[in-house]
Amino acid sequence: MGADLHDIRYVRIGCDDLDTSVRFATDILGLELMERDGNRAYLRGDDRDHNICYTQGRESGQVTGWEVASLDALDEAAKAFEASGVTVRAGTSEERELRRVRGLIVVSDPTGNIIELVARPDACGRRYFPTRDAGILNFSHVGLHTRNPSADEAFWVRNLGGKVSDWIGDAALIRINDVHHNVALFPSTRAGIQHVNFQVESIDDIMRSFYHLQKNNVRIVFGPGRHPTSGARFLYFQGPDDIVYEYSTGVRLITAEDEKTYVPRQFPKAESSFCMWGSVPDIPEFRVPQPNGSAVARAA
Numbered sequence: 680m681g682a683d684l685h686d687i688r689y690v691r692i693g694c695d696d697l698d699t700s701v702r703f704a705t706d707i708l709g710l711e712l713m714e715r716d717g718n719r720a721y722l723r724g725d726d727r728d729h730n731i732c733y734t735q736g737r738e739s740g741q742v743t744g745w746e747v748a749s750l751d752a753l754d755e756a757a758k759a760f761e762a763s764g765v766t767v768r769a770g771t772s773e774e775r776e777l778r779r780v781r782g783l784i785v786v787s788d789p790t791g792n793i794i795e796l797v798a799r800p801d802a803c804g805r806r807y808f809p810t811r812d813a814g815i816l817n818f819s820h821v822g823l824h825t826r827n828p829s830a831d832e833a834f835w836v837r838n839l840g841g842k843v844s845d846w847i848g849d850a851a852l853i854r855i856n857d858v859h860h861n862v863a864l865f866p867s868t869r870a871g872i873q874h875v876n877f878q879v880e881s882i883d884d885i886m887r888s889f890y891h892l893q894k895n896n897v898r899i900v901f902g903p904g905r906h907p908t909s910g911a912r913f914l915y916f917q918g919p920d921d922i923v924y925e926y927s928t929g930v931r932l933i934t935a936e937d938e939k940t941y942v943p944r945q946f947p948k949a950e951s952s953f954c955m956w957g958s959v960p961d962i963p964e965f966r967v968p969q970p971n972g973s974a975v976a977r978a979a
């Protein structure tokens with residue numbers, strides 16, 4: 680039995696320039712800056728203490744943080760990792776303090792993505808209040824690069840308690856709660872965060888942002904479109920430090936009742952599996968390679 684993850688909690692992203700990343704997150708993405716010093720900045724789009732911690736210097740790396748329900752559950756998770764031969768490291772008190780959590784353990788997937796499990800993370804008693812209203816409801820999921828899709832998928836399913844909701848080619852869309860996917864593993868040549876998703880209230884927010892981003896010369900890399908897998912309407916755009924951000928709305932929920940009959944679906948590695956409206960992704964991991972090395976759109 681693997682860890683029992685309750686929800687995604689945060690990402691930590693090492694950045695070339697903290698000011699650039701904070702400006703992008705507040706003025707473009709629509710997050711609220713909670714706290715910053717010369718080395719790190721905490722931002723959020725919901726009622727949690729933070730969703731993103733930017734750390735100065737790309738070399739400080741990329742990490743995803745996942746909440747378990749209690750300190751006991753964290754202990755159980757650590758024992759389960761050890762029993763299955765996964766190296767697990769306990770977080771230091773300084774690391775716990777920097778993450779605003781009471782409990783922290785750290786593991787890596789077979790690709791080398793750093794995955795942190797946390798217990799009793801700080802909530803925030805004030806409501807989320809951004810300077811730009813992008814209609815954000817909450818931080819929702821991440822895409823991760825995977826060098827070994829089958830091994831990483833097995834790690835998420837066996838060790839992290841995930842369930843595959845759908846596949847697109849070899850990319851697994853995995854849920855740890857009732858949201859269609861909390862993590863998606865995209866075949867790639869490297870480790871790291873592939874995209875960071877925030878849910879917004881409606882398609883109007885997506886379209887308002889589409890024009891806002893264009894006006895501010897932000898590169899739109901996919902959409903507006905609709906995923907046939909989760910049903911979500913989406914917009915992907917390029918942020919600093921090679922991170923793609925996504926707004927989406929209307930993601931499918933797979934409830935406890937649905938679980939009884941739900942079977943994951945295999946979608947082909949085709950661009951129509953990423954967008955049912957015909958938008959063509961300018962994201963390498965979403966493109967369909969052709970024999971001559973180019974990528975072309977296929978009719979939806």
Ligand SMILES: [Fe+2]
Pocket residue numbers: 820822874876925
């Ligand atoms: Fe996504």
